[in-house]
Amino acid sequence: MAGHSKWANIQHRKGRQDAARSKLFSKLAKEITVAAKMGDPDPDKNPRLRLAVKEAKSQSVPKDVIERAIKKSQGGEGDDYEEIRYEGYGPGGVAVIVEAMTDNRNRTASVVRSTFGKHGGNLGETGSVGFMFDRKGEVVYPASVGDADTVMMAAIEAGAEDVESDEDGHVIYCADTDLNEVSTALEATLGESESTKLVWKATTTAELDLEGVQKLMRLVEVLEDDDDVQRVTTNMEASDEVMEQFANS
Numbered sequence: 001m002a003g004h005s006k007w008a009n010i011q012h013r014k015g016r017q018d019a020a021r022s023k024l025f026s027k028l029a030k031e032i033t034v035a036a037k038m039g040d041p042d043p044d045k046n047p048r049l050r051l052a053v054k055e056a057k058s059q060s061v062p063k064d065v066i067e068r069a070i071k072k073s074q075g076g077e078g079d080d081y082e083e084i085r086y087e088g089y090g091p092g093g094v095a096v097i098v099e100a101m102t103d104n105r106n107r108t109a110s111v112v113r114s115t116f117g118k119h120g121g122n123l124g125e126t127g128s129v130g131f132m133f134d135r136k137g138e139v140v141y142p143a144s145v146g147d148a149d150t151v152m153m154a155a156i157e158a159g160a161e162d163v164e165s166d167e168d169g170h171v172i173y174c175a176d177t178d179l180n181e182v183s184t185a186l187e188a189t190l191g192e193s194e195s196t197k198l199v200w201k202a203t204t205t206a207e208l209d210l211e212g213v214q215k216l217m218r219l220v221e222v223l224e225d226d227d228d229v230q231r232v233t234t235n236m237e238a239s240d241e242v243m244e245q246f247a248n249s
Contacts, residue, residue, distance in 0.1 A: 025056075029056070029069040030101055031055075031056075031101070032056060032069035034083075034101060035049040036069070036070045036073035037081075047180040050180065051196055051198075055196060055197050058195050081101050081102065081103055084105060084108065084109075085126060086100065086112050088121055090234060091212055091215035091219065092216065092236075094206045094235060094236045095132045095202070096116075096121065096219070096223075097130065097133060097200050097233045098231075099230045100112070104228075112223065112226075115222050115226070118222075119215065119218055132203055133202055133233070134200070137173065137174040137179025137196075138171060138195070138196070139193045140193060140196075141169055141194060143167060143168065143170070148163070151165060158172075158174075158185035158186045160174040160186075206236060207239075209238075210249070213243070
């Protein structure tokens, strides 16, 4: 997906750093609490929790915040959270998947629906855009771990399916059910990853111009700003030139 790796940098530059950081921490902590609630509170015996903790550490979430999130699950918190996926179209016909974790389904649905409406999109039924994405495991490494061939060999040996390398780093994809094993094998060869998580990987993309990117990113930012929303994925594609203009706009 063009602009994939630049996307994180753009978010980073444009974000209201501290507010965005504390929001990210609370979303990662919520995922840890729910993962611990659904399985064993020991990350070594609970692959989903292990991945949630790993992702939190890669985003510099402090150890005490992680431990507190696991303890919360044992104290009955996280009982009433349910995971919901919303699907719809954003400006320019871009497919959008919104993953939420909420204790009030009606509130979240209402906010997500009105956000789509206000920003030139429309919410569809579950499954309305999901067919344009595959559920995959994604492991990200910085460019400094090695050249494309080195990383490709490590990925093949670890059981991964695909690698995308550029000057910004390496993105390794695997089957969603293999993420725990693949990431553990990669860690033994390449060291700690920058990020390890389940993602929706677009199989078809929609190309946008600068105005389209600006409108879509506004929708994504407002959605991500909601406390119930864990992650937003789109199948947007844009040329490097457009992404450069967006970064500087």
